[in-house]
Amino acid sequence: MSAFLALLGRDLRLAVRQGGALGTALGFYMLVVTLLPLGLGADLNLLSRIAPGVLWIALLLAALLSLGRVFASDYEDGSLDILATGTLPMELVVTAKALAHWISTGIPLALMAPVLGLLLNLEIGAYPVLVATMLVGTPAVSFIGAVGAALTLRAYRGGLLIALLVLPLYVPTLIFGMASIAALLGPGGVSSPLLILTAISLASVILGPLAAAAALRVQMQ
């Protein structure tokens, strides 16, 4: 457990020290969302109707930007070899690193969404629901993304390959993220899509590390 916390703490500290990954992701998120009204014109009704979807899709793209570095920096400087000699199984190494990615990127992106919602004329009542679904859904983004990051560890231009591998796997997260916003804002306030979104997140937290650790073992040969 102390090894797990040490690794989590180190990755969070590195995320703060380096700063680049989070800054790039937040900047990218902001720019994509800012460009959209410019492209679509100032039809406020249209914007507020598509706002949740736009915010979700832009969040997925922004999170992808920083996923490539989850294992690559440890692989390049040799840390990954040493991490493998620890008492922590590789699955938990992946869990710690993906968790650090969620805390350092997923949560800030989700918290930034309401600010960007202002640009898209998102109705005020939708803000808490939007942030809640994003906080529930972003663990899936980090943990599924970790599989892609592990698979493309040694690939040239791995960043582009990650997008091709991982974006299709984000489809269920996106569908149920959007469905839970619609359901919670709808007349009944139904929460079943939110429960499915939670299930997707929890399943990816368990299954993602298994797949990513298997991929890392192959890559380290």
Next chain:
Amino acid sequence: MQLVAENLTLERGGRSVIDGLSFRIEAGQALVLTGPNGSGKSTLLRALAGYLRPAAGRVLVADAGVGCEPAELCHFVGHLDGIKTHLTAAENLVFWAAYLGGPEGSDAPARVGAALKRFALDALADIPAGYLSAGQKRRLALARLAVAVRPLWLLDEPTVSLDTASVGLLVAAINAHLAGGGLAVIATHVPLALERALSIRLGRAEVSA
């Protein structure tokens, strides 16, 4: 404790690099691997650490008759130093001390302080590791050997970019480790003044045209 390799065959990119190698070293012994570039020294070390699956044969660390996986018993110092340039030298070691774990009851900061002193890094403890020279980085990587107790040391050309005094520190550390009943496998091109060292010269030269 002993390290045993039985009939080990290792492949790289479909080509057999090491063919049917067997050896056995006992507690307190070091094994020095020599041989030309491409003769499989690093490959053998990676197999001993458990990263590389042997094509045939097996690696065994036996302790009082009980066999176990070598990965959790070894320190691996490869060509890459495993150093985070944004952390200070001391922070790097504190992390490895906490991650690799140590004997029960010993506190990590004390172990880190001792390790820094042992490799003459105490003056550099608070400097971001990115500013260290190549030799200092290597010493920092080697200081990892002293922050956690592991019976088997796997060192891949540990003397690269070290000055003479630092090589002396390294040899002293290895000899102390062996005297305490540890094992070491060291790939090197430089003769090291080790006590109780066996040596294997890996034969196959680079593929000739």
